[in-house]
């Protein structure tokens with residue numbers, strides 16, 4: 001069972017079924033050697049294209065000649081990004097495998113799809129690297145998602161695996177993040193567990209790299225770090241958690257605390273009531289749910305101080321600069337962090353008449369927890385949203401994109417559709433809620449020494465005091 005690295009570019013250079021890429025990667029011992037390997041491979045790609053440029057051929061003719069090469073040398077930008085991440089996973093102790101989507105879905109045949117399926121069904125994690133096309137993924141990734149979504153065996157397997165993504169665009173702000181978010185949602189909706197890049201690069205949506213022309217990727221040292229840290233994060237997670245493990249949920253004896261934060265609700269408190277009703281269906285008394293009605297509490301806005309958290313010390317101690325005695329975080333700090341999984345919940349109306357919300361200030365106030373070495377991290381999390389038909393606020397997406405930044409494992413959003421007074425998809429909701437609980441108890445013992453490493457600013461009180469002394 002390994003990490004299956006997928007490269008989703010039409011410009012893939014390693015498209016032969018039996019290409020050497022994995023064997024080549026396994027021989028590399030250091031980051032410097034990796035960088036040299038990629039430089040050499042990019043040079044090969046560049047030279048092949050350059051020599052074709054000397055002949056008077058049109059683009060399609062060049063493309064067809066390139067495709068006739070054996071596919072055992074060179075690297076496209078997406079492949080180079082993938083190589084960074086896959087190598088790091090391997091060095092971190094994971095088995096790795098590689099597949100080029102252009103090999104499978106560019107000119108799809110039954111045999112090719114069979115091969116894809118075989119590899120997919122034997123992977124424990126999927127690492128997808130692709131180019132940004134119009135701020136989104138390209139058609140090869142899209143086709144893969146369509147295929148997975150239409151095959152029952154794949155849809156069963158996908159619930160047991162973890163996904164991470166890398167995207168490469170020609171420009172800074174070219175849409176690398178939107179691509180990752182859309183892809184992340186597809187995988188979440190199929191039931192896959194999703195993670196972002198690791199704490200070395202402050203936990204965002206995955207690897208985001210900039211490279212237009214062949215060879216430019218090597219200049220993007222920060223992007224390369226995001227790829228390396230995505231690979232490392234993925235291998236750390238699959239070493240510690242096995243979502244395919246069959247457990248007898250009702251017999252679990254170990255205590256598991258799940259915190260549910262209701263950030264927004266209507267005047268009938270329907271979100272809170274529905275959650276309480278779903279909790280009653282979970283018959284195992286060792287699973288303890290704490291439901292916090294955040295919408296009724298005082299949640300002070302974050303003041304964006306530059307010393308967050310305000311001191312070094314024990315995580316049990318509340319260390320946000322906001323000191324109002326009735327502030328929710330000040331009052332409940334210990335309860336907030338002492339949990340094993342959590343859910344952010346909200347009622348999403350067509351308007352804000354009769355809706356009370358502390359959604360945004362709650363999210364922003366979690367900053368001191370994130371900056372305190374991800375105190376809310378390394379857990380299975382999801383969002384629970386009651387959405388009135390036509391509310392169109394995409395709260396399930398917004399909560400999950402915030403939660404991935406806390407270094408968490410995301411799972412399928414629980415999205416209740418309300419039409420008039422009826423919740424129209426209740427049967428699915430019961431299943432999704434139970435599935436969340438069953439998977440949440442499998443997440444234990446993940447690396448607790450994740451460290452918040454600020455990029456672009458300083459964080460400590462010591463540094464703050466030093467600056468004050470000097471000024």
Ligand SMILES: Cc1cc2nc3c(=O)[nH]c(=O)nc-3n(C[C@H](O)[C@H](O)[C@H](O)COP(=O)(O)O)c2cc1C
Nearest residue numbers: 009076077078131132133134135169170171174211
């Ligand atoms: C149809 C198309 C659309 C593109 N759209 C974007 C875009 O929205 N943003 C961006 O930064 N780059 C865009 N690009 C550039 C590619 O993402 C970029 O060149 C990438 O490095 C290609 O990776 P590859 O070598 O693995 O194919 C686009 C390229 C094509 C062909």
